[in-house]
Amino acid sequence: MIRAFHIYKYYKGNISALSDINLKIEKGSFTFITGHSGAGKSTLLKLIYLREFPSSGQLLIEDKNTLQLSRVELETLRRHIGVVFQDFKLVPYLNVYENVALPLYINKEPNFRIRQRVFSALDYVGLAHKTEKFPPQLSGGEQQRIGIARAIVKNPTLLVADEPTGNLDYDRAIEIMDMLVDMNTRGTTVIVATHNIDIIKRYNRRVLHLRDGRIEEK
Amino acid sequence: MREAFFIKRAYVNFFRNRHNNFSSIINVAVVSFFALFLLFILENAIGFVEKLISNNSAIIILKVNSSPDDEKVLNDIIQGEKSIESFRFISPKEAFSELNTAFSLNTGSIDIEPEKILPAVFEIRFSKSLNSEAYNRFLKRLNECNAFKEIRINMDILEMSFKIKRYSIFFRIILYIILCISSFYILSNTIGLNLNNNRREEIELVELLGGDYMDIRIPYILEGLLVIGIGFGLGLAVAVSGAYLFIPVISSVLSSKVFSFSPVMIREIDVIAIFSILVLSGFFGVVRFIRRFIRGLYEENSI
Numbered sequence: 001m002i003r004a005f006h007i008y009k010y011y012k013g014n015i016s017a018l019s020d021i022n023l024k025i026e027k028g029s030f031t032f033i034t035g036h037s038g039a040g041k042s043t044l045l046k047l048i049y050l051r052e053f054p055s056s057g058q059l060l061i062e063d064k065n066t067l068q069l070s071r072v073e074l075e076t077l078r079r080h081i082g083v084v085f086q087d088f089k090l091v092p093y094l095n096v097y098e099n100v101a102l103p104l105y106i107n108k109e110p111n112f113r114i115r116q117r118v119f120s121a122l123d124y125v126g127l128a129h130k131t132e133k134f135p136p137q138l139s140g141g142e143q144q145r146i147g148i149a150r151a152i153v154k155n156p157t158l159l160v161a162d163e164p165t166g167n168l169d170y171d172r173a174i175e176i177m178d179m180l181v182d183m184n185t186r187g188t189t190v191i192v193a194t195h196n197i198d199i200i201k202r203y204n205r206r207v208l209h210l211r212d213g214r215i216e217e218k
Numbered sequence: 219m220r221e222a223f224f225i226k227r228a229y230v231n232f233f234r235n236r237h238n239n240f241s242s243i244i245n246v247a248v249v250s251f252f253a254l255f256l257l258f259i260l261e262n263a264i265g266f267v268e269k270l271i272s273n274n275s276a277i278i279i280l281k282v283n284s285s286p287d288d289e290k291v292l293n294d295i296i297q298g299e300k301s302i303e304s305f306r307f308i309s310p311k312e313a314f315s316e317l318n319t320a321f322s323l324n325t326g327s328i329d330i331e332p333e334k335i336l337p338a339v340f341e342i343r344f345s346k347s348l349n350s351e352a353y354n355r356f357l358k359r360l361n362e363c364n365a366f367k368e369i370r371i372n373m374d375i376l377e378m379s380f381k382i383k384r385y386s387i388f389f390r391i392i393l394y395i396i397l398c399i400s401s402f403y404i405l406s407n408t409i410g411l412n413l414n415n416n417r418r419e420e421i422e423l424v425e426l427l428g429g430d431y432m433d434i435r436i437p438y439i440l441e442g443l444l445v446i447g448i449g450f451g452l453g454l455a456v457a458v459s460g461a462y463l464f465i466p467v468i469s470s471v472l473s474s475k476v477f478s479f480s481p482v483m484i485r486e487i488d489v490i491a492i493f494s495i496l497v498l499s500g501f502f503g504v505v506r507f508i509r510r511f512i513r514g515l516y517e518e519n520s521i
Contacts, residue, residue, distance in 0.1 A: 077428075106427050106429045
């Protein structure tokens with residue numbers, strides 16, 4: 001699913017974020033990426049969900065080198081990746097239904113399928129009764145569940161979550177993590193970045209530990 | 219559904235950024251007003267000169283004792299000339315009779331043969347389509363004709379009309395270029411100002427969800443069109459009102475007891491041309507800005 005060979009990532013000012021990253025993530029696996037703040041978790045995830053690109057090295061997603069993608073290939077690959085953000089990134093003036101439907105509008109799906117899939121995704125996260133609400137009217141946990149619904153509504157092959165429980169209390173965090181694990185049991189490859197040790201211990205999955213931009217597998 | 223979604227994004231953001239959009243609407247309105255009003259003045263200047271030419275008909279004087287065949291050749295040339303609206307042949311006898319009538323002369327007892335002392339003439343009236351090329355071509359053909367002696371016309375007015383028409387084309391081109399640049403930068407800057415953090419995140423989100431350039435641009439293009447549409451509407455309303463107020467003034471200044479001039483209103487073709495230019499260049503302004511913005515998303519920090 002994902003293979004990385006000697007990946008380096010630098011930012012302006014020659015700041016090194018990732019150094020010599022080599023990894024292989026199998027299709028259908030569940031992987032935690034952990035490490036202290038500034039260790040490079042978010043940078044690595046940004047490379048995986050194609051928000052940024054490596055400064056050097058090769059990153060293959062679904063056997064495609066991310067540095068050699070055309071604009072159309074990039075758009076197509078992004079449509080196969082679901083992303084859950086720590087700060088939810090919901091569009092505040094769109095209601096719950098429209099926020100979840102956003103990826104399907106972009107995929108140019110027919111209206112009947114959009115409706116079907118949005119309700120199915122909202123049902124899955126238990127918020128089918130709140131379609132008309134706007135994000136500011138929802139609690140943090142509910143907003144994150146909407147974020148998950150938006151990520152899974154297009155049936156992604158890869159689900160990437162960047163600190164999905166960072167802004168939630170423990171109970172809400174467990175609810176969200178249960179959903180991500182459930183998605184994994186349905187065949188979706190899931191990668192979660194978190195520094196919450198309790199959650200990592202609770203779910204007992206593969207853990208990639210990042211320290212100063214380098215991977216230490218546990 | 220998808221279309222409604224784009225329209226909603228444009229509509230909501232238009233009102234969220236109403237302060238920036240309002241100042242852009244005023245800018246577009248001012249630019250549209252000046253463009254329309256300048257063209258209104260220009261059209262009336264050209265119309266006035268055309269009226270002067272049309273009122274100052276030319277006289278083509280034939281050689282005395284020209285043969286009927288030569289007169290016919292000249293007649294055919296005049297008849298075939300597109301830039302002549304109407305013409306009249308005046309024979310020496312008719313001219314003599316008109317002179318007698320005009321000056322109340324009694325020449326009945328005098329033995330005069332008008333053909334020997336007066337030339338025949340053609341009185342011609344040029345059409346509005348006359349330009350310097352057509353006039354010179356016509357003059358060349360007249361010179362090739364045996365019966366032709368000279369043409370009498372107010373050359374100052376004719377040359378003035380040619381100059382004004384020539385300069386009016388340059389003026390229009392320059393005006394349209396200024397409009398293109400203004401509209402391009404007004405919309406480009408408006409969208410730039412409207413790209414606050416929320417909207418930057420929205421663009422980033424649509425990008426990450428696999429949206430293509432159009433998915434990102436359409437709401438901004440619609441928002442830009444709304445700014446242009448309202449701004450142009452305001453500019454047009456003010457320009458038309460101004461033109462209505464100006465028409466009696468122009469009419470009274472440029473008319474006398476023997477000469478009347480009816481000013482023309484702002485032409486529909488100018489309205490359509492200016493609106494199209496504003497929309498097209500505004501469209502490219504938005505498209506270019508968003509493309510640069512998306513490129514910047516990846517280049518701002520990374521190396």
